[in-house]
Amino acid sequence: MSQRKRSKGLGGSQFSTQMTDGEDDSIPTQVKRQSQDQVNQKVSELVQFLLVKDQKKIPIKRADILKNIIREYKNAYSEIVKRADRILQEVFGLQLVEMDTKRHIYILINNLPHAEGQHPYRAKEKEKNGLLLVILSFIFMKGNSVKDIFFPGALWEFLHLLRVYPGKEHSVFGDVKKLVTEEFVRQKYLEITPTPLTDPPEFKFQWGPRAEKETSKKDVLNFVAKMQGKDPTFWASQFSEAEASQANT
Amino acid sequence: MSHTGSSGGSSPDVGRRRRSRRPHAQEDTVEAEAAGERLRQLNIDEGDDREHNRMIRNQYRELISAVQQNRESILSSKSNRLTEALEEANRIFDEVRQAREAALDAQFLVIASNIGKEKANELHSEMSAFDSTAFAEDLLTFMGINRTEVEEDDDSEDVPGGFLPSHAWQKMGEEASKYLRRAPTFHYMMGSFKSEPPVRKQRIERQKKASRGKAERAMPAQLKEMEQSHLEATEKEVERILRILQTHFENDPNTSISFFDFVVDPNSFARTVENMFHVSFLVRDGLAEIKLDEDELPIIEPVKPREGEEESRAAARNQVVISLDQSQWKEIIETFQITEAMIPPLYQTEEELET
Numbered sequence: 001m002s003q004r005k006r007s008k009g010l011g012g013s014q015f016s017t018q019m020t021d022g023e024d025d026s027i028p029t030q031v032k033r034q035s036q037d038q039v040n041q042k043v044s045e046l047v048q049f050l051l052v053k054d055q056k057k058i059p060i061k062r063a064d065i066l067k068n069i070i071r072e073y074k075n076a077y078s079e080i081v082k083r084a085d086r087i088l089q090e091v092f093g094l095q096l097v098e099m100d101t102k103r104h105i106y107i108l109i110n111n112l113p114h115a116e117g118q119h120p121y122r123a124k125e126k127e128k129n130g131l132l133l134v135i136l137s138f139i140f141m142k143g144n145s146v147k148d149i150f151f152p153g154a155l156w157e158f159l160h161l162l163r164v165y166p167g168k169e170h171s172v173f174g175d176v177k178k179l180v181t182e183e184f185v186r187q188k189y190l191e192i193t194p195t196p197l198t199d200p201p202e203f204k205f206q207w208g209p210r211a212e213k214e215t216s217k218k219d220v221l222n223f224v225a226k227m228q229g230k231d232p233t234f235w236a237s238q239f240s241e242a243e244a245s246q247a248n249t
Numbered sequence: 250m251s252h253t254g255s256s257g258g259s260s261p262d263v264g265r266r267r268r269s270r271r272p273h274a275q276e277d278t279v280e281a282e283a284a285g286e287r288l289r290q291l292n293i294d295e296g297d298d299r300e301h302n303r304m305i306r307n308q309y310r311e312l313i314s315a316v317q318q319n320r321e322s323i324l325s326s327k328s329n330r331l332t333e334a335l336e337e338a339n340r341i342f343d344e345v346r347q348a349r350e351a352a353l354d355a356q357f358l359v360i361a362s363n364i365g366k367e368k369a370n371e372l373h374s375e376m377s378a379f380d381s382t383a384f385a386e387d388l389l390t391f392m393g394i395n396r397t398e399v400e401e402d403d404d405s406e407d408v409p410g411g412f413l414p415s416h417a418w419q420k421m422g423e424e425a426s427k428y429l430r431r432a433p434t435f436h437y438m439m440g441s442f443k444s445e446p447p448v449r450k451q452r453i454e455r456q457k458k459a460s461r462g463k464a465e466r467a468m469p470a471q472l473k474e475m476e477q478s479h480l481e482a483t484e485k486e487v488e489r490i491l492r493i494l495q496t497h498f499e500n501d502p503n504t505s506i507s508f509f510d511f512v513v514d515p516n517s518f519a520r521t522v523e524n525m526f527h528v529s530f531l532v533r534d535g536l537a538e539i540k541l542d543e544d545e546l547p548i549i550e551p552v553k554p555r556e557g558e559e560e561s562r563a564a565a566r567n568q569v570v571i572s573l574d575q576s577q578w579k580e581i582i583e584t585f586q587i588t589e590a591m592i593p594p595l596y597q598t599e600e601e602l603e604t
Contacts, residue, residue, distance in 0.1 A: 138384075
């Protein structure tokens, strides 16, 4: 019972739903209640685990979940995950999303509708959000991918216009090159793929799978439209692409 | 081109292919040799002018740099800037004498063709022209750029004057948050503990277990000894008290001994209680009797072994609980004027020895 020593967590007994044991008399009720309690405990632990893991915005692997939380309760994996997701949604307004169904990688996204007013992000996070959206908009409006030679390149040139110089230390973002090419890529917001057999080496900038989940082409187009004071339909092909993309989800 | 005779290979097809390749190869090598010869001639005659070559390389590098830096404007504008760049490259190429410079030309060509391809893409796809420069301007405006003042250190000539306020990106981020479904990160409000304790706990537990183990191992041996000695001590003490009682009674068989006189030790309350404890064993075992005399005060006398066992069993066995506290004990000492203990103590404490 060493697990009992750990705090019951945010889920705890308050939020876990009462599962009816059912009329299964073959398993003595004492044992069954004990394992049900353990499952409840696992759900709470998983909620905490996911919240902490999400701090760095690095996608969470199923293998890590199994190793650290689920352990011997592998059979109840899908139940535990489903219930953890429910708690995240109902208590925190977040959602557990499987970003990669083949490799079973999860991320947490915000479930609450876009609200006007204060958002509960830290200052650094907000600033990065700004830069990120700007980059994603650029990529989308340019036809979903920007091919470039790294230094300099279309994206870099664009950032220069915004006084963001990837070669220089930025007062807000610091090492911008590292932020864009390493952090955003690790977090799966951006995907940078090198084109083989090119010299100087060419790279393709695209939206990463997290960007696909956390925003949409329609949202991004609306953002661009708002910034430029135009109607989204001004960019006909981008608009139709955004509409099509929304229809698919 | 002449076909050589059949070479009698294993499969006729392969042989034919081999045959048809050979003439082409021969042609290529002839051409290559001619080109190499030309190049060698160039090198010998004019190629060694390093100053000239360096200049050519610089020109190429400038051209490449210019094209790359202005890539966006070349793409987006409807100007002929790309064509102009190509023509410039052609002009420079006329002066090229060595492979090194030619390589730079090739590099430029790659860049130019990439841009050309992109331009073609933009025409081909019905993507409505996205003017990124205008977009950037609009973003800056939103962030609250102050265009009246000019930056002091302005190394980049492309960027127009004006400077961004410090909260520019905060404002951008605030707006951006509306379009992103990013989960706010979870943090403890008061911070969290550092994870040191677990390690220490283990060590402490191990130590405790180790010491406990030893203690336990030692205990059984000791306990046995103690218990035995304890039992013996009690038995011995009881026997001793019995002997004292019998001695007193033998000396004076007709005088009954007051219970209190017998058990009370005026010098030690603790010993008094012990004496009562030991006397109770005697009574239990039927070796002594406590009765009430005419004054209703308890007296004690040893029991003579009766002839019939039945009679001893028949003797009324009453259970009595005697409680005594220190004030009562003192009262008894005063009342009965007990000056010394009838049951001499086995050992004397330091205090008593002093007094």
